[in-house]
Amino acid sequence: MLVAELVELLEQRYPLSWAESWDRVGLTLGEPSAEVTKVFLAVDCDPRTVQEAVAAGADFMFTHHPLLLRGVSSVAPTTYKGAVVHRMIKAGVALYTAHTNGDVASPGVSDALAARLGLLDVRPLIPVGDDGRGHGRIGRLPSAMALADLAALVSASVGGVRVAGPRTATVETVAVAGGAGDAWLADAARAGVDAYLTSDLRHHPAHEHLAAGGPVLLDVSHWASERPWLDDVAAFLRRETGLQTIVSDVDTSPWTFLEDGNS
Incomplete structure (x- = not known):
């Protein structure tokens, strides 16, 4: 299956027109003519989940949250988001996002x-x-x-x-x-x-x-609250395309532990 074909399938399921006007959804990175054999799904596109996707041999990454929700003036590899973009391009991993269009679906x-x-x-x-x-x-x-x-x-x-x-x-x-x-x-x-x-x-x-x-x-x-949905999307993709899917359990919450003062 090609990136363009997978994008078409996803946009039939989660039309871009359903997204809020401020949102940034759809294909973010990737050649439409590239082949897709394995899809990696995560709530967030960050260095940890990208590394996980690359290590798993995925060539298409589906995320709920947009990597580039707000405008940037540079994707230089010395910036946080730029480093992610460069890592994905070098590894040949496409990036696709369904955010508020996935919320209301x-x-x-x-x-x-x-x-x-x-x-x-x-x-x-x-x-x-x-x-x-x-x-x-x-x-x-x-x-x-x-x-x-x-x-x-x-x-x-x-x-x-x-x-x-x-x-x-x-x-x-x-x-x-x-x-x-x-x-x-x-x-x-x-x-x-x-x-x-x-x-x-x-x-x-x-x-x-x-x-x-x-x-x-x-x-x-x-x-x-959003991680359970990825299992549903993965099941849909397996059913409709036969592609292999991997769902990330890397918790990308910024909070890492609770200290209650009693330990």
């Missing part, structure tokens, strides 16, 4: 997060079309559980979690949003769900949300 980033929790009757938190697309997802747990038990489920199936709410609070309906989700706190409250799971929640918006009686909050790392 159906199935998309938040569908994968909802599936990790086993949510049923899943629907968009904020619909953007009549085909199941939209920001975030709402679903119900197979059976109601205490917030403490939901936190344990999230920790085991997604990653470490911060929780705001009484441990004994009963949760049955849950809204989820992969990536930074405090922009949709009010939407989660209006939806009447019992809990909202997302990442990158900020102090003041979360405080005001809870003071207004909004649903309890569960906050995981940005990386952890």
Whole structure:
């Protein structure tokens, strides 16, 4: 399969027109006529994941976050992003990104997060079309559980979690949003769900949300909330192309450990 053919397939699945106007998605690096034999998938394109892709012999890298989201005036190898670009070009690795167009897709980033929790009757938190697309997802747990038990489920199936709410609070309906989700706190409250799971929640918006009686909050790392989607994309590519896929588990979160003062 050629890079151009794989790009066409991905853009049928995640049209560029679905991306936000500020986003930078699609093919970033790579010759359209180059052959693709192995696809490497990661949340971020950084030196660690690029090295992993090169070591694995991948010739196409699919990432969720754009490497060049904001304009740069140079891709000299002495710069952080320039070094990544040069490494990939020398190794013959194409780079493709699906970001906010993957967020709103159906199935998309938040569908994968909802599936990790086993949510049923899943629907968009904020619909953007009549085909199941939209920001975030709402679903119900197979059976109601205490917030403490939901936190344990999230920790085991997604990653470490911060929780705001009484441990004994009963949760049955849950809204989820992969990536930074405090922009949709009010939407989660209006939806009447019992809990909202997302990442990158900020102090003041979360405080005001809870003071207004909004649903309890569960906050995981940005990386952890989006990593499950890569498995879905990889399965789609294997099914449609027969290409070998490798999904990175390199945690590209900037936070490396928790110090609670008790160790």
